[in-house]
Amino acid sequence: LVQTNGLSNSLNLEKATLTTLDSGHCTAEEAFASEDETEESSCLSTEDEDSENEEVIRKKFPESFQVAGGQRLGSENLTDETSDVEDLLKEEEDYKEENNYSTETSGALKWKEDLSRKAAEAFLRQQQATPNLRKLIYGTVTEDNE
Amino acid sequence: MATQAHSLSYAGCNFLRQRLVLSTLSGRPVKIRKIRARDDNPGLRDFEASFIRLLDKITNGSRIEINQTGTTLYYQPGLLYGGSVEHECNVLRSIGYYLESLLCLAPFMKHPLRIILRGVTNDQVDPSVDVLKATALPLLKQFGIDGESFELKVVRRGMPPGGGGEVLFSCPVRKVLKPVQLTDPGKIKRIRGIAYSVRVSPQMANRIVDSARNILNKFIPDIYIYTDHMKGVSSGKSPGFGLSLVAETTNGTFLSAELASNPQGQGAAVLPEDLGRNCAKLLLEEIYRGGCVDSTNQSLALLLMTLGQQDVSKVLLGPLSPYTIEFLRHLKSFFQIMFKIETKSCGEELKGGDKVLMTCVGIGFSNLSKTLK
Numbered sequence: 001l002v003q004t005n006g007l008s009n010s011l012n013l014e015k016a017t018l019t020t021l022d023s024g025h026c027t028a029e030e031a032f033a034s035e036d037e038t039e040e041s042s043c044l045s046t047e048d049e050d051s052e053n054e055e056v057i058r059k060k061f062p063e064s065f066q067v068a069g070g071q072r073l074g075s076e077n078l079t080d081e082t083s084d085v086e087d088l089l090k091e092e093e094d095y096k097e098e099n100n101y102s103t104e105t106s107g108a109l110k111w112k113e114d115l116s117r118k119a120a121e122a123f124l125r126q127q128q129a130t131p132n133l134r135k136l137i138y139g140t141v142t143e144d145n146e
Numbered sequence: 147m148a149t150q151a152h153s154l155s156y157a158g159c160n161f162l163r164q165r166l167v168l169s170t171l172s173g174r175p176v177k178i179r180k181i182r183a184r185d186d187n188p189g190l191r192d193f194e195a196s197f198i199r200l201l202d203k204i205t206n207g208s209r210i211e212i213n214q215t216g217t218t219l220y221y222q223p224g225l226l227y228g229g230s231v232e233h234e235c236n237v238l239r240s241i242g243y244y245l246e247s248l249l250c251l252a253p254f255m256k257h258p259l260r261i262i263l264r265g266v267t268n269d270q271v272d273p274s275v276d277v278l279k280a281t282a283l284p285l286l287k288q289f290g291i292d293g294e295s296f297e298l299k300v301v302r303r304g305m306p307p308g309g310g311g312e313v314l315f316s317c318p319v320r321k322v323l324k325p326v327q328l329t330d331p332g333k334i335k336r337i338r339g340i341a342y343s344v345r346v347s348p349q350m351a352n353r354i355v356d357s358a359r360n361i362l363n364k365f366i367p368d369i370y371i372y373t374d375h376m377k378g379v380s381s382g383k384s385p386g387f388g389l390s391l392v393a394e395t396t397n398g399t400f401l402s403a404e405l406a407s408n409p410q411g412q413g414a415a416v417l418p419e420d421l422g423r424n425c426a427k428l429l430l431e432e433i434y435r436g437g438c439v440d441s442t443n444q445s446l447a448l449l450l451m452t453l454g455q456q457d458v459s460k461v462l463l464g465p466l467s468p469y470t471i472e473f474l475r476h477l478k479s480f481f482q483i484m485f486k487i488e489t490k491s492c493g494e495e496l497k498g499g500d501k502v503l504m505t506c507v508g509i510g511f512s513n514l515s516k517t518l519k
Contacts, residue, residue, distance in 0.1 A: 130491070131489075133487040133489060133502065134484075134485075134487045136471075137466075137475065137487065
């Protein structure tokens with residue numbers, strides 16, 4: 001189980017980096033990836049997502065602002081507007097990514113916990129839920145034969 | 147079958163036909179006590195007496211002893227003889243009551259059975275001749291009982307309480323039965339039916355057809371319901387009408403439902419529209435129950451599986467009827483055979499109620515009375 005978890009984690013990391021690479025807008029990719037990792041560990045339940053999203057955006061805001069500022073020093077008004085637009089775009093992207101993250105990793109983790117025990121439980125439940133027709137029809141004598 | 151196996155003993159009037167039929171096939175005598183012993187009118191009823199007389203007609207050398215009050219019956223079966231027989235069935239039960247047992251016995255006669263049964267063809271209790279013709283005959287064919295002389299024909303229709311119907315049944319004999327593997331019922335491909343009316347307006351049948359089609363047309367386009375209006379001598383002695391519907395699947399399974407009007411002078415008058423609609427709903431219920439054999443013929447299928455060659459037979463049934471459950475217990479006591487019973491819950495692809503897969507190995511019964519040519 002541990003091994004598989006590790007594998008899935010690494011796979012997800014790869015995916016994360018890939019997705020960030022795909023979106024050409026982002027300038028600070030590495031930072032994003034690291035941030036995402038921390039998010040992944042912190043946000044397990046979907047309810048917290050919205051609040052955390054906001055936090056993440058706040059964290060990222062200065063970085064992107066700096067970068068944008070470095071590129072266009074001349075007109076501050078314009079940079080403000082563009083950065084706002086960028087932020088909006090980023091917001092959406094981040095949101096999507098996080099969604100993927102929480103469903104893929106935590107869901108997969110939960111699903112893979114104690115598979116054999118779950119199977120055993122399901123089998124026993126099934127056994128108890130379905131009536132033993134043979135016993136009902138032929139009486140208890142058949143139990144000894146079986 | 148003249149071996150003197152020790153007799154089986156039962157109490158009560160229930161499942162009389164089952165016991166006598168299985169006794170005849172297995173050759174084991176039965177003693178049935180306490181037949182309605184505490185009833186105000188104790189002993190065998192007239193229709194049961196008529197059934198015993200029918201058994202006496204188609205067998206040779208049976209010994210039947212009934213006590214004074216008719217509460218105790220001893221039956222030592224003889225050889226199944228067959229041949230041309232005529233029988234006056236009691237009008238308290240329909241011909242279906244007698245025919246169900248004949249379908250179990252007919253393939254094992256010495257001479258092919260050709261029998262004319264007179265009485266009530268359609269009533270509200272027993273499966274009608276139309277339904278047995280549409281469902282039981284194809285089932286027997288699956289077991290290798292087939293031929294030109296295999297026929298069930300309604301010559302005259304008779305409704306309760308007067309009766310006056312006539313049915314011709316002829317069945318070829320077989321030495322051995324084929325094992326069957328009926329595990330996939332397939333999908334419904336067509337629905338057929340017969341709306342009959344006797345001694346009432348012929349319009350009744352059309353009204354039944356209209357209301358039944360109203361419901362069934364939503365599901366499948368291939369529906370044909372025949373109207374059968376019999377006149378004069380072929381209409382029996384009492385008025386009445388009814389409908390029997392049969393759904394055929396792509397794999398040759400027949401599922402049936404039927405309804406008949408209340409007998410003259412008993413209960414409220416039934417509207418043909420209501421009857422048609424209710425019968426269509428009954429057919430939908432039967433399709434929901436599903437399986438490869440419809441619920442009226444479950445026990446017949448299980449019997450033929452038991453009497454097959456020493457090979458594995460499998461059949462997928464819908465929920466077992468109480469009659470079938472008791473039949474399984476009787477099969478165990480007469481033939482020492484127990485079925486493997488697996489519940490198949492309906493998954494995504496298999497819609498409808500829970501199914502039961504019945505598996506058994508035939509006892510290798512061969513028809514010893516059949517003459518070799």
